[in-house]
Amino acid sequence: MSAFIAQHGSELLEKTWQQIYISAISLFLGIIVAVPISVILLKFPKTAKDVIALASMLQTIPALALLAMMIPFFGVGRVPAIIALFLYSLMPIMRNTYVGLTDVNPDTIDSARGLGMTKMQLILKVDIPLAMPVIMSGIRLSAIYVIAWATLASYIGAGGLGDFIFNGLSLYQPDLIFGGTIPVIILALLADYLLGQLEKKLSPKGI
Amino acid sequence: MVEESPMVEFKDVTKIYSKSKQPAVEHISFKINKGEFCCLIGTSGSGKTTLMRMINRMNSVTKGQVLVNGKDVKKFNLVNLRRKIGYVIQNNGLMPHMTIRENIVLVPKLLKWPKEKLNEEAERLIKMAELPESYLDRYPAELSGGQQQRIGVVRALAADQNLILMDEPFGALDPITRESLQNLVQNLQMQLGKTIVFVTHDMDEALKLATKIVVLHDGKLIQVGSPEEILHHPANKFVESLIGEERLSEAKYETVKVKNVMTAPVKINLGASLNDALAMMKERHVDTLLVIDDDNHLKGYISIADLQRKYPHVSSVSDIMLPINATVGPEEYLRDNFSRILSRNGQYIPVVDAERKLIGVVTRASLVNVVYEKIWGEKKPATEELEKKAN
Ligand SMILES: Nc1ncnc2c1ncn2[C@@H]1O[C@H](COP(=O)(O)OP(=O)(O)O)[C@@H](O)[C@H]1O
Ligand SMILES: [Mg+2]
Numbered sequence: 328m329s330a331f332i333a334q335h336g337s338e339l340l341e342k343t344w345q346q347i348y349i350s351a352i353s354l355f356l357g358i359i360v361a362v363p364i365s366v367i368l369l370k371f372p373k374t375a376k377d378v379i380a381l382a383s384m385l386q387t388i389p390a391l392a393l394l395a396m397m398i399p400f401f402g403v404g405r406v407p408a409i410i411a412l413f414l415y416s417l418m419p420i421m422r423n424t425y426v427g428l429t430d431v432n433p434d435t436i437d438s439a440r441g442l443g444m445t446k447m448q449l450i451l452k453v454d455i456p457l458a459m460p461v462i463m464s465g466i467r468l469s470a471i472y473v474i475a476w477a478t479l480a481s482y483i484g485a486g487g488l489g490d491f492i493f494n495g496l497s498l499y500q501p502d503l504i505f506g507g508t509i510p511v512i513i514l515a516l517l518a519d520y521l522l523g524q525l526e527k528k529l530s531p532k533g534i
Numbered sequence: 535m536v537e538e539s540p541m542v543e544f545k546d547v548t549k550i551y552s553k554s555k556q557p558a559v560e561h562i563s564f565k566i567n568k569g570e571f572c573c574l575i576g577t578s579g580s581g582k583t584t585l586m587r588m589i590n591r592m593n594s595v596t597k598g599q600v601l602v603n604g605k606d607v608k609k610f611n612l613v614n615l616r617r618k619i620g621y622v623i624q625n626n627g628l629m630p631h632m633t634i635r636e637n638i639v640l641v642p643k644l645l646k647w648p649k650e651k652l653n654e655e656a657e658r659l660i661k662m663a664e665l666p667e668s669y670l671d672r673y674p675a676e677l678s679g680g681q682q683q684r685i686g687v688v689r690a691l692a693a694d695q696n697l698i699l700m701d702e703p704f705g706a707l708d709p710i711t712r713e714s715l716q717n718l719v720q721n722l723q724m725q726l727g728k729t730i731v732f733v734t735h736d737m738d739e740a741l742k743l744a745t746k747i748v749v750l751h752d753g754k755l756i757q758v759g760s761p762e763e764i765l766h767h768p769a770n771k772f773v774e775s776l777i778g779e780e781r782l783s784e785a786k787y788e789t790v791k792v793k794n795v796m797t798a799p800v801k802i803n804l805g806a807s808l809n810d811a812l813a814m815m816k817e818r819h820v821d822t823l824l825v826i827d828d829d830n831h832l833k834g835y836i837s838i839a840d841l842q843r844k845y846p847h848v849s850s851v852s853d854i855m856l857p858i859n860a861t862v863g864p865e866e867y868l869r870d871n872f873s874r875i876l877s878r879n880g881q882y883i884p885v886v887d888a889e890r891k892l893i894g895v896v897t898r899a900s901l902v903n904v905v906y907e908k909i910w911g912e913k914k915p916a917t918e919e920l921e922k923k924a925n
Contacts, residue, residue: 432626432630434626434627435626435627435628437623438621438623438626438628439629440592440616441590441616441621442617442641442644442689443613443615443616443617443644445613448644453631456631457630457631531630531631531632532631532673533630533631533632533633533673533675534630534673
């Protein structure tokens with residue numbers, strides 16, 4: 328363990344950073360796309376079904392295949408990796424956001440409209456706060472997926488902790504495999520914990 | 535002088551929901567004046583909610599016009615219109631993620647009042663809701679249903695709205711809580727002179743609160759009137775059934791007037807002889823006679839006891855006449871005079887008009903008939919059945 332850190336310490340830091348970087352950007356893009364889409368879909372329940380079905384389908388494509396499919400369009404490197412992971416992150420966020428928003432008590436919405444909230448105020452002050460716990464659990468789920476799958480991004484030259492694991496596999500060096508895997512697990516757990524804290528902070532009291 | 539426009543006016547309003555052919559309400563016209571407490575009543579699905587929600591444009595108007603303060607609601611800015619009209623619904627009208635304080639000042643906050651004014655308003659209104667100030671920092675889930683609805687009611691007043699819409703606001707509460715909320719609303723309405731449009735399917739509630747009742751059935755307007763008018767002159771069988779047998783017969787009894795039950799008096803002229811008087815008593819089987827003058831003015835009465843005692847010594851009715859103090863007018867309600875009539879020693883009470891002319895009497899027997907009708911209704915089904923069987 329200490330030998331591994333002595334030998335690969337700085338590389339480990341760099342790869343971990345790359346992993347975080349790729350995951351965070353993908354997740355961030357996922358959030359800023361999936362949440363507004365879900366809000367819009369609320370107005371079109373029929374389309375919503377189709378869109379969510381499509382997003383579910385994306386999820387069933389094997390991660391490695393999806394990454395490979397990016398190459399003809401975007402070449403290799405971080406960009407195609409981020410695009411692929413972004414696509415993956417959409418589904419859990421979108422489904423949870425949509426469900427969370429549709430589950431808001433219609434009487435509450437009716438009352439807010441009746442008191443004179445604008446559409447924007449209704450979304451920002453009522454819909455999203457009340458759906459926040461469900462939205463956040465979708466984001467946590469996506470975060471774990473994205474961090475885990477970011478490992479595969481190494482396959483198309485995006486770097487990250489996957490580099491250790493793939494090298495370990497081809498060189499048959501178990502310490503490299505563990506050296507890559509354990510930080511991924513720690514990252515995933517840490518992300519889940521931090522997002523959990525954030526969820527507590529963002530979720531309104533009283534519900 | 536320009537006539538003040540009504541607070542709300544429906545002008546031949548029809549509403550057809552998209553995807554439905556049947557109108558939810560059709561050809562509705564009526565007015566709600568400032569300061570009125572207007573109850574919309576009808577069975578479930580009669581269109582009460584539909585009608586009410588057209589006032590703050592929660593529903594669009596398909597045909598006709600809805601005017602608020604004389605102006606077509608379509609001409610208002612939607613959001614401004616709603617902020618000017620209080621809105622209370624049956625359940626969950628409070629924002630569960632906001633404190634009571636935030637809930638109360640929701641509309642003033644939308645209207646961008648300064649912060650101190652918001653706090654002042656919250657404190658003023660929680661007092662009005664008769665709840666402790668400490669509740670301001672609680673969440674709705676920490677209050678009972680009745681307390682939540684108290685907040686719902688005062689929230690509708692927070693931006694000094696003059697018109698308040700309430701859709702079965704107390705329908706989900708137990709009877710005792712409901713009554714205390716009804717009292718709250720009634721007091722607020724009387725003190726503050728608000729105009730209230732109140733949807734209910736409960737006739738007791740409507741009769742208690744309303745100054746104007748609008749009866750709906752199958753999307754049509756059946757009757758508009760004061761609670762008294764509805765109660766005493768129901769437009770048709772449907773309204774009668776809404777009112778209910780019991781209340782109806784009670785109302786009937788409530789409104790029986792003296793003239794409805796009075797019978798012809800047995801009377802004699804002041805100048806008549808005691809012989810005539812005696813003959814009349816014999817013929818009509820009575821022991822007293824009412825005494826009138828030539829113009830039919832009631833002067834007093836004579837009794838057979840006095841007549842027998844004084845018969846040989848005096849000859850005219852006026853000599854043994856005694857004064858009468860207790861009389862009733864023909865337009866007086868029987869209910870107000872019941873005990874007076876019964877407590878009087880005699881068997882009857884004379885009915886006189888404004889000029890004290892004798893026009894009738896109310897006897898104990900006629901009172902018994904009224905009581906009988908109230909208890910058994912007009913027909914006497916039980917006895918008739920029995921009689922049939924006996925034959
Ligand atoms: N949003 C809606 N879409 C279609 N039909 C509706 C809608 N709301 C109410 N209706 C119909 O309109 C009629 C009147 O309903 P409503 O106004 O809710 O009655 P009430 O409040 O008296 O119970 C009913 O037949 C009901 O089914
Ligand atoms: Mg209704």
